Amino acid sequence: MNNSNAIGVFDSGYGGLTVFKSIIKELPDYNYIYLGDNARAPYGDHPYEIVYQYTLECVEWLFAQGCSLVILACNTASAKALRSIQQKVLPVKYPNHRVLGVIRPTAEVIGNYTTSQTIGVMGTRGTINSRSYPLEIEKFFPAVNVVQQSCPMWVPLIENNEHLTPGADHFVQKYLQELLSQAPNLDCILLACTHYPLLVPKLLEFLPEGIQLVSQGEIVASSLNTYLLNHPEIEAKLGRNEPPKFFTSGDATVFNARASLFFEENVASTQIKALQDR
Structure with missing residues (x-):
């Protein structure tokens, strides 16, 4: 799958779509992939180890699709997994990739x-x-x-x-x-x-x-804008002018019906079973 170095946006389910909507509004020209891990949501009551495992699997899936920059548009994932991914995983396995959160x-x-x-x-x-x-x-x-x-x-x-x-x-x-x-x-x-x-x-x-x-939507979108301005070496690699793509580990029909509530537009997603079957 060639996604021309899209920005990845991840959430355990639907909520991250409220942030994604604000990001697209502020930065409309870039390519984006949204991933909702609906098959394993909600993350809110899971212990640290499970949230970390699930989040890392989703981040690595987005990396495999060509995303060198991933936004964790999920407070639980940002709270329980972001720092470990940034400090322990990226320097060793993905030194040219970046993962940012919302907190x-x-x-x-x-x-x-x-x-x-x-x-x-x-x-x-x-x-x-x-x-x-x-x-x-x-x-x-x-x-x-x-x-x-x-x-x-x-x-x-x-x-x-x-x-x-x-x-x-x-x-x-x-x-x-x-x-x-x-x-x-x-x-x-x-x-x-x-x-x-x-x-x-x-x-x-x-x-x-x-x-x-x-x-948080407008705050995170503004922060991402500032981040890209401060890191032109990352911004220059990002693909542009393709429509956003949506993926879910759950049922795509259910995701599409509920996602429109958060995104305020019709959404057509693709189900991926690689995460669901783990």
Whole structure:
């Protein structure tokens, strides 16, 4: 398969499509491959070793398709696998390849969104338990207080298209109240799961005034733009002007139907069984 050195975008399932959409909007000329590991999703409750194994397999699959730059558009994969891949795998096996995540670029700017110096982070259990966001945010904004809340029911609600129904109200209110009880003065909530932007209309129904919701798509897209400007040797090798390609380890028909909810366009994917059969 010749993909003319596309940028690879990976997620355990559908959520990364919200980031992918923002990347294409900001950087429309490059070639892209999106891979969703739907057959083995969700990653949020898996232990570190499993997330690392699955993520590395997907990254190496994208490398094999000609992607020399891969974006982990998944908070769980970024939290549990990115650093090990960058430090242990790339220098030894793929010295000319790069893998970037979503946590660091978010941490670099999130402190600019708060005046109360208190930020709430809402994500999957895997992301929250990793404490990646408090640790990274402290490096750039040491004065900012970070409180966290895991939201295990939000991804299933979104993927079953129930997230904007009255049935979602209980779990939206529950997790918001649990977060706000930790820090009533917070004025910024980071949606640290790429699924969660789809919940914004529902969140706004129950969110107190004066609290800003921050999604990651535009932040990651802007960071990628800056990265390519700072690394012209990588940017020069990237292919251009081919339509994006979509792949899933799950059922392509199911993926296509659900992906349009996240990508806001019709998606035609191809199923790959190399990951599913491992």
